Amino acid sequence: MGATTPLGADVQATWGGLLAGRSGITPIDAPWVTRLPVHIAGSMLQDPYAEVDRVQRRRLDRSQAAALVAAREAWSDAGPVEVEPERLAVVVGTGIGGALTILDQHDRMGERGQRAVSPYTVPRLMPNGPSAVVSLLLGARAGTHAPTSACASGAEAIAVGALLIRAGRADVVVAGGTDACIHPLSLGAFAQMRALSLRNDAPDQASRPFDRDRDGFVMSEGAGMVVLERGDFARARGARVHAALAGAGVTSDAHDITLPDGAGQVRAIEEALRDAGLTGGDIGHVNAHATGTPQGDIVESRAVTAAVGDHAVVTAAKSATGHLLGASGAVEAILTVLALKESIVPPVRNLEKPGDGIELDLVTGSPRPIDATAALSTSFGFGGHNVVLTFTRG
Secondary structure, eight states: OEEEBTTBSSHHHHHHHHHTTOOOOEEOOSGGGGGSSOOEEBOOSSOGGGGSOHHHHHHOOHHHHHHHHHHHHHHHHHOOOOOOGGGEEEEEEOSSOSHHHHHHHHHHHHHHOGGGSOTTHHHHHOTTHHHHHHHHHHTOOSOEEOOOOGGGHHHHHHHHHHHHHHTTSOSEEEEEEEEOOOSHHHHHHHHHTTOBOOOTTOGGGTOOTTBTTOOOBOBBOEEEEEEEEOHHHHHHTTOOOOEEEEEEEEEEOOSOSSSOOHHHHHHHHHHHHHHHTOOGGGOOEEEOOOOSOHHHHHHHHHHHHHHTOSOSEEEOTHHHHOBOGGGHHHHHHHHHHHHHHHTEEOOOTTOSSBOTTOOOEEOOSSOEEOOOSEEEEEEEETTTEEEEEEEEEO
16 A cells, blocks of 8 residues: 555555544645635645656656655555566546646746747646556556546546456556645635635634534545455465455446435445445444535435444544545545554544534544444545445455
8 A cells, every 4th residue: 555645655654644633734835825715735745756756757747746656655565566567457546637737837838938838748737647657667568547537536446456357357456546736726616616615724623524514625635556466366475465355336426517416325335335245234434535515424424324324433534634636535445444454443633513414423532443344435526426445354
């Protein structure tokens, strides 16, 4: 597993920050922020460009650099993995892709003309760019895929990775998600939708999933990657197995481009359970998508209650990390695995009183020990994308 987030430059730092109840949300340190109603975000604690060489800094979009950092950690954590290149695939999802490159190069051309545009602009802005740079890093030749399903992209990448292995097209898949687009246009656009929290004077209190006073999500950036292996392949090489990806559910709402549909979420959860050969009663923990929007959280709460019940211990990582967009599903899959592996669930920050209609067993205050063998990680995105992953102890 590998990650770079607003809480830490790697998986253990992120996990430690989450257990400690820290927040990765800070004021935006940029002159343009004064033009916006939103002045806070979750920037990666470690600049990913500081972890790549000078040539790569010129050639990579920020989202690609983050993906590379997380993939290196995941590959190191899994290694040594001796696999034929033709049996190694990469699937990296992104919700926005190289938007920072597009916006920056557009400004350059407007100010200085076409010749000022970087020759690396196209490979930096491509949505498949993060997946491509990871495949180049690892020499993966069994396919390079790039799901683009908004905030469900990272989770869908993991689901696609499982499908590749089940279909016999790969023995090992590096899968995950990345996004990095803290920019006046993206922030201004989400603010215009009234989707962002406006708690500028209290950044660490702004992201409030499931709380009665939630007022929107906080935009963040980061990347998360996992190494998936066919079971017998992993056992043969004596791999350290953190958990098993037991099932995945992928559905679409066909309801509204931005508003969630609880029925689609319920179907995704039920599909993920069925795929794993489990029932709702088997699930001891749910890492909820829970962005902190007034409508989204109540819809998800009802979906989880309907499909799983009210017994599972629930947390919401975005209360600490903010919303990593296309990276969130991958990072939260990792956090779900760690909760199972270490038998402890981090608390939901800023949860003072659950909102009306939210009837979940939410962890507050301090981490809660659990004795669970199966857990769910839920991810939902604009466009009606619903992806749910089922993990069991390895």
